[in-house]
């Protein structure tokens with residue numbers, strides 16, 4: 001069989017860690033099976049948009065050549081596609097016919113396989129849960145090269161272990177899932193500013209008439225200013241049936257090369273935070289799907305701004321009863337450290353279905369923080385791990401690069417020794 005296998009220096013979106021890996025790109029099930037049967041210590045990789053080491057191993061199977069939408073039923077909104085199809089591929093086909101995702105992350109350039117393996121969530125988790133809520137079925141290739149059909153009725157254990165299972169159960173080959181009807185591509189956004197932590201928490205917890213909500217927090221604001229930020233709420237607008245639906249994708253800007261020194265530091269963060277709120281005054285604004293859901297897609301290669309050392313995204317979720325104090329403790333620990341988060345996003349989460357054991361969100365609040373990678377970074381991450389652990393919280397493995405193994409991560413060194421998906425699947429049971 002002739003499919004490309006390239007030796008590469010490979011990393012996730014945050015460019016840390018970087019490892020040497022053989023990356024195979026099969027274009028059919030037979031080619032995928034061939035590579036699966038040849039390799040031990042293999043992980044599937046979609047579009048590499050997980051931040052840390054989730055899609056890294058000595059042998060990697062890229063799904064990017066498995067990129068066909070097999071069928072889209074414009075009357076029922078059911079998509080049937082290969083695992084390497086990007087969410088953006090689906091948007092271009094589905095939006096003009098009046099369909100959108102029930103659940104979408106803040107990036108459209110991820111694969112369907114990656115969306116399932118991380119069981120991604122969006123800004124509407126309290127009402128709509130994770131991607132798995134609308135997943136009908138998928139085909140999974142096991143370590144033995146068998147193709148197993150998984151749904152909530154058939155091979156249900158394997159179905160739920162794979163949703164949020166970080167590729168530890170096998171290779172997702174294709175999937176079927178349900179989209180939602182939209183009658184307009186406009187979003188009605190409502191922005192609220194907060195002057196302190198009480199106001200921020202109250203705004204994010206209230207305003208339940210909006211389906212979508214996410215808050216930006218000024219990670220440098222301390223003392224009585226702690227919690228200064230903005231909450232961005234939104235609902236889909238209603239349109240008339242005559243209105244043609246077009247998915248307007250803004251032409252993205254680009255960071256053309258990696259500067260020799262990172263551009264993100266405490267001072268640029270200070271200036272960014274000062275300017276950020278001015279650009280987002282409180283009030284009601286119409287906006288469009290691309291601008292509301294995918295603002296970071298507006299700059300290609302923005303990860304290069306962090307320079308050659310890359311960055312670390314740390315995202316955790318704490319249950320409702322610990323989150324108010326626990327998140328405040330996280331910010332206090334960061335403010336005592338030499339590190340400053342450039343981007344901070346706070347979200348509220350709803351109940352997790354009992355079967356969705358490996359989905360990241362639990363009922364409570366999650367916070368995502370992007371830090372330039374410094375010498376003190378690992379030590380800060382371990383301090384944050386301890387606070388999250390004490391608050392009965394958990395971390396998001398798709399973002400992680402250097403947390404304590406007690407948080408569920410498999411360090412790359414262990415991964416090298418770990419034999420196969422069957423071993424990895426057993427490790428799922430040990431996740432906190």
Ligand SMILES: Cc1cc2nc3c(=O)[nH]c(=O)nc-3n(C[C@H](O)[C@H](O)[C@H](O)COP(=O)(O)OP(=O)(O)OC[C@H]3O[C@@H](n4cnc5c(N)ncnc54)[C@H](O)[C@@H]3O)c2cc1C
Pocket residue numbers: 013043044045046047048049050051054055063083084104105106107109110111112113114115117118119120121122166167168170171172173296398399
């Ligand atoms: C700017 C940005 C914003 C984001 N916003 C959100 C957000 O709002 N909510 C959220 O939940 N996530 C968010 N993410 C994270 C992202 O959605 C996930 O990391 C997603 O899994 C990436 O998909 P990918 O195709 O790039 O997969 P990769 O990064 O290549 O892989 C991610 C994981 O999926 C596994 N995997 C991939 N394909 C398969 C397959 N075919 N079979 C089995 N396993 C597979 C890999 O082994 C790995 O464990 C964001 C990421 C970025 C860069």
